[in-house]
Amino acid sequence: MERYLRNQQRLRLRHTVAMATAIKMVDPLENEFLAGLEKKSQRANRFFRTMANRPEVLQAFVPLYGAVIGPGSVERRIKELVYLACSFANECAYCTASHTASGRKAGITEDELRALQTEQDHAFSEHEQAAIGYARELTRTADAEESRERLFAQFTNEQIVEITLVAAMANFTNRFNNGLAIQPES
Secondary structure (H helix, E strand, O other): OHHHHHHHHHHHHHOOOOOOOOOOOOOHHOOOHHHHHHHHHOOOOOOHHHHOOOOHHHHHHHHHHHHHHOOOOOHHHHHHHHHHHHHHOOHHHHHHHHHHHHHHHHOHHHHHHHHHHHOOOHHHHHHHHEEEEEHEEEEEEHHOOOOOHHHHOOOOHHHHHHHHHHHHHHHHHHHHHHHOOOOOOO
């Protein structure tokens, strides 16, 4: 519990500390694609507004993200556990906030979120533990040599590729958000 509280405090600090030089966020009036994304979601999105500084990258990113995070051979709950494991490990306030909300929709409870953040994985299924452990190790070492075998024992090749893509996407967005000090909207 103490580790959970320290992590929460660290995430709150990150949330309140502003960058000395803030990156420009593109106004949706300046970018039709961005305006369409925000109209569809019915809310402003700092991540997209920042990425819109490179409009061609934003246009390529959205379908890639959808292909990786959307429906596939791995159930939504496991994808969210993987994304959150990476985001907690990287202390990414933006992705943690975003994927806490989507994780809840995928059936992840408050107790499970706390356990995931404090790395107390014993209550998760073997299947989930394998994916979570792999995601954390891949995040920390870029290799996952120690957890890869356990993942192979639990998942098909297609699922392993999909889990790896989710972890890679989480690490990409975590580093983008942390590097530019992008904070959650609410």
